Amino acid sequence: MRLLLVEDTLDVAEAVIIRLERSGIACDLARTVEEARGYLEAQPYDVIVLDINLPDGLGTDLLRDMRAKGDRTPVMMLTAQFSVDDRVSTLNLGADDYLVKPFDQRELEARVRALYRREQGDKGNEITLGTLTFNPTAKVLRKEGVPVTLTRREFSLLELLIRNRGSVMSKDRLYEGLFSFNDAEVGLNAIELYIGRLRKKLAGSKVHIETLRGLGYKLDVDA
Template sequence: MRILIVEDAADMAEAVAIRLGRAGMACDIAHSLSEAWDFLAVQRYDVLILDINLPDGLGTDLLAQLRARGERTPVLMLTALFAVDDRVSALDLGADDYLVKPFDHRELEARLRALQRREAEQKDPDIRLGALVFSPGAMEARIGEERLDLTRRELALLWLLARNAGRVMSKERLYEGLFSFADADVGLNAIELYVARLRKKLAGAGVSIETQRGLGYRMQADG
């Protein structure tokens, strides 16, 4: 899962990014609305964490513009405002959830996973390839009845490949789904490592991850 954190309190944003990074989520941080728009112009995100009060305006303005453009990326609002009217207003504008500061990082992580499951369940039913069954809502994979022991990034890679089964996915597209801009020291070759690990764990599943030299990777059922 790739997340954009729009929060002007640098210490808090960094703490959230570190915590979520340990859970396998790739996080980018924008400290203002203008920075957020710069990120959104070049990158797709699975969830936005959006503060209401920012140096150059209100997070709710960004939310309203996104929804007006028809973009349905799940948005979790962060607010120091306790008034019910403020929270209702954010939800009416199209926010999917909110947290009041200060909050427990465990709750934030749980809410993000709930948003991801909700979005996945609406968009993607279980994906079946050979003996492999991938459930986007639960973010888990099974071979028959046996649940695969996959890391968060391995799951993210499997989701990208499985939901695009039969199509070639470039290294760059896979990379942007697994790593944030802050992971500048992680090169594209890291994708080769994760693909190799995933291939081993999918042994016996009746699926293959083919290398398309110079293009990327393609997953498909054997035979």
């Protein structure tokens, strides 16, 4: 999952990013409305966490513009003050959720993941493929009932492939889902490394990752 955090209070932003990246979510940070627009023009996101009061304008204006353009990316609004009228107004503009500062980082992560699951259209907690059982909420993978140890990026990569199973995922798209702009020193070849690691851990599960040369990768399940 790749998330854009639009927040100008640095200590809040850093705490959010540390929490989310430890759980395998790639985060980019914009501290103004204009920076956020630049990120959105360059990169699609799975979820946006958007502060209302920003140095150069209101997050609600950015939200309004996104929805007017048909951008349906899930958006969670953040604010220090949120009256009932503010909540109704924000939801009417197209926000998917809101959280009032100060908030618990665990609640933020849980809500972000809920928005992501809802957007993906997969409501179930567990997905069974071959002899694998994958639980994105509990962050657990089992093969024939036995837990499989994955790093956070291996788990995120597997989640991307499972969510898009049967479809070809380009190396660029997988890279976008795993790494933030701050990881610019990590090259595209890192995807091949993580794919290789995953293949070893999925061996014998009837689930395999196919390489389509020049196109990308596809996760399939043997009949």
